[in-house]
Amino acid sequence: MVESWTAIISKEIEDVEKTIIDTLHSDNEELDEMCRYVIEAGGKRVRPIICILSHLACGGTNIDRAISVGSAFEIVHTASLVHDDINDNGEVRRGRKTLHITHTLSKAIIAGDFMLVRGYRALGDVGEDVMNIIVKAASMMSESEFMQKDFEHDLLVTEDDYYKIINGKTAMLIYASAMSGAYLATSDAELLEIIGDYSHNVGLAFQVVDDVLDVIGKDVTGKRVGTDLMEGKPTLPIIYAMQDPTYGSEIKTLYEKDSISDEDVIKALELIKKTNSIDRCMEKATQLVVEAKKSLTNLPDSEYKDALCGLADYIVRRNR
Amino acid sequence: MVESWTAIISKEIEDVEKTIIDTLHSDNEELDEMCRYVIEAGGKRVRPIICILSHLACGGTNIDRAISVGSAFEIVHTASLVHDDINDNGEVRRGRKTLHITHTLSKAIIAGDFMLVRGYRALGDVGEDVMNIIVKAASMMSESEFMQKDFEHDLLVTEDDYYKIINGKTAMLIYASAMSGAYLATSDAELLEIIGDYSHNVGLAFQVVDDVLDVIGKDVTGKRVGTDLMEGKPTLPIIYAMQDPTYGSEIKTLYEKDSISDEDVIKALELIKKTNSIDRCMEKATQLVVEAKKSLTNLPDSEYKDALCGLADYIVRRNR
Numbered sequence: 118m119v120e121s122w123t124a125i126i127s128k129e130i131e132d133v134e135k136t137i138i139d140t141l142h143s144d145n146e147e148l149d150e151m152c153r154y155v156i157e158a159g160g161k162r163v164r165p166i167i168c169i170l171s172h173l174a175c176g177g178t179n180i181d182r183a184i185s186v187g188s189a190f191e192i193v194h195t196a197s198l199v200h201d202d203i204n205d206n207g208e209v210r211r212g213r214k215t216l217h218i219t220h221t222l223s224k225a226i227i228a229g230d231f232m233l234v235r236g237y238r239a240l241g242d243v244g245e246d247v248m249n250i251i252v253k254a255a256s257m258m259s260e261s262e263f264m265q266k267d268f269e270h271d272l273l274v275t276e277d278d279y280y281k282i283i284n285g286k287t288a289m290l291i292y293a294s295a296m297s298g299a300y301l302a303t304s305d306a307e308l309l310e311i312i313g314d315y316s317h318n319v320g321l322a323f324q325v326v327d328d329v330l331d332v333i334g335k336d337v338t339g340k341r342v343g344t345d346l347m348e349g350k351p352t353l354p355i356i357y358a359m360q361d362p363t364y365g366s367e368i369k370t371l372y373e374k375d376s377i378s379d380e381d382v383i384k385a386l387e388l389i390k391k392t393n394s395i396d397r398c399m400e401k402a403t404q405l406v407v408e409a410k411k412s413l414t415n416l417p418d419s420e421y422k423d424a425l426c427g428l429a430d431y432i433v434r435r436n437r
Numbered sequence: 438m439v440e441s442w443t444a445i446i447s448k449e450i451e452d453v454e455k456t457i458i459d460t461l462h463s464d465n466e467e468l469d470e471m472c473r474y475v476i477e478a479g480g481k482r483v484r485p486i487i488c489i490l491s492h493l494a495c496g497g498t499n500i501d502r503a504i505s506v507g508s509a510f511e512i513v514h515t516a517s518l519v520h521d522d523i524n525d526n527g528e529v530r531r532g533r534k535t536l537h538i539t540h541t542l543s544k545a546i547i548a549g550d551f552m553l554v555r556g557y558r559a560l561g562d563v564g565e566d567v568m569n570i571i572v573k574a575a576s577m578m579s580e581s582e583f584m585q586k587d588f589e590h591d592l593l594v595t596e597d598d599y600y601k602i603i604n605g606k607t608a609m610l611i612y613a614s615a616m617s618g619a620y621l622a623t624s625d626a627e628l629l630e631i632i633g634d635y636s637h638n639v640g641l642a643f644q645v646v647d648d649v650l651d652v653i654g655k656d657v658t659g660k661r662v663g664t665d666l667m668e669g670k671p672t673l674p675i676i677y678a679m680q681d682p683t684y685g686s687e688i689k690t691l692y693e694k695d696s697i698s699d700e701d702v703i704k705a706l707e708l709i710k711k712t713n714s715i716d717r718c719m720e721k722a723t724q725l726v727v728e729a730k731k732s733l734t735n736l737p738d739s740e741y742k743d744a745l746c747g748l749a750d751y752i753v754r755r756n757r
Contacts, residue, residue, distance in 0.1 A: 204543035204547070226523060227520070230517070231576065233550060234553065248558070255551075259465075259548070260464065263465050263467055
């Protein structure tokens with residue numbers, strides 16, 4: 118991620134890339150190549166960045182551990198993407214064909230497991246408190262995937278259901294990354310609470326914007342737009358759009374369909390854009406980012422604190 | 438597993454069952470129910486048993502930790518079975534329909550991930566030495582799955598290739614279970630080497646017999662026979678059968694087929710049984726079990742040592 122606010126940790130971000138590749142090395146050439154293929158496709162590296170910045174902003178000096186723990190979170194996250202793409206029939210991710218398309222379903226499942234295990238291992242000895250957060254986050258990822266599956270094509274999904282889903286699916290792992298970085302720096306309860314509130318809101322905002330990009334994104338996301346609609350996923354843009362007095366009922370009909378054609382997806386995307394759904398979503402995301410930054414008020418001033426603000430602003434500004 | 442030699446740890450085996458269910462508890466009812474469904478289908482619990490017996494035979498008194506670590510290995514193993522069944526299109530396991538048949542492919546992938554993560558977490562703090570063994574075992578599981586996939590339907594597979602595959606696929610995790618139990622009891626290098634040699638040979642023998650049961654097994658395995666043939670898996674019974682001067686070439690033709698009919702599977706099974714392949718495999722397994730028991734010579738005598746011998750004998754005697 119080349120953004121001005123990341124400049125102060127550019128060396129650390131480079132180290133993260135190296136650490137990830139090293140951690141995933143396998144003597145099996147194909148497995149090694151598959152891991153590299155997914156990792157080298159890039160990604161925003163939000164989890165290692167928030168881990169490292171939280172560590173430094175809390176006065177931490179154990180930067181090597183923050184890098185290895187942050188890298189481990191990125192690996193766990195990437196493993197979950199490999200399996201998510203299978204579950205969602207995703208064929209393109211970060212501009213590249215997904216692993217189960219390039220290397221068969223079986224090998225993608227195995228590679229995902231391999232990454233998951235290596236990732237958890239790379240977390241190392243983070244202490245009981247952090248490990249409990251991580252395990253809770255990991256469990257919630259699975260549980261919220263179930264909840265999301267159960268709400269597919271379901272008109273009864275509410276905004277509250279959506280927040281529950283994205284909390285487990287995305288926010289908890291981002292929160293865990295930040296908290297791990299902070300715990301490696303301090304045991305000060307106030308500092309830990311600050312980082313906790315900040316990262317939780319950043320995590321929620323991140324997923325709201327991700328869901329918006331599935332509607333208004335361009336090719337720059339390296340991912341087809343409309344995939345959430347294709348899968349009948351209960352996202353905030355869809356939930357808000359279905360509330361629209363003019364276009365809502367037509368969008369509901371399309372969302373309910375178990376199998377939706379490419380033409381219908383295009384039509385649904387156009388209808389959603391005619392509603393105020395995207396504006397409402399971005400307002401919500403902005404509000405979460407404002408909350409996140411407000412949480413930082415009592416954090417001692419530093420260039421790392423500024424970078425955490427930069428990260429929060431980036432979440433709503435990004436186009437991929 | 439109700440076998441006379443398990444009587445001395447029957448209370449511990451009960452505790453293992455409880456620990457596994459507790460470890461896999463989820464607030465998501467369906468996920469919780471899926472985990473119970475797989476676990477309650479049973480299984481031989483070889484990994485916790487070998488962990489606990491190795492611990493006690495090395496003079497260990499930390500039985501609670503041995504139970505929790507042994508349970509964790511069973512969970513990791515069960516998670517791998519859930520994903521294996523997807524990869525092999527297995528529809529029945531331990532007499533029950535497999536998870537991806539009862540609960541969709543997506544939910545089975547997610548449930549497998551959930552079990553994997555909870556299992557690794559439940560290992561807890563086993564120390565650096567043991568963790569290295571475990572991580573190596575886990576990596577080798579993925580790597581050998583790749584190797585096995587690459588040799589499917591391949592006539593060039595050798596007996597050596599087969600041992601490499603089953604070493605990673607099965608023996609390493611059984612070895613890791615035993616070594617973890619032993620490390621929790623002692624740091625005596627000689628004792629650790631004894632348990633290492635013993636468990637490695639037991640692990641290899643276990644998989645050879647598993648592959649034999651895929652040819653000669655009855656309904657008692659709760660699994661269809663001939664599934665390895667169906668998948669073109671390079672197993673020892675098939676490798677030996679292909680070497681037969683009379684039936685070898687016909688078996689090769691069937692093994693090479695990418696898609697094989699039920700009739701062809703039945704035919705291939707009959708042909709394999711006409712060769713000396715099963716006898717050779719059982720001779721090999723028996724030889725490994727003899728080696729395993731010989732490794733125990735210098736282990737101090739105890740009822741737990743006797744039980745380890747009982748476990749080794751059971752491996753070749755079992756019919757499921």
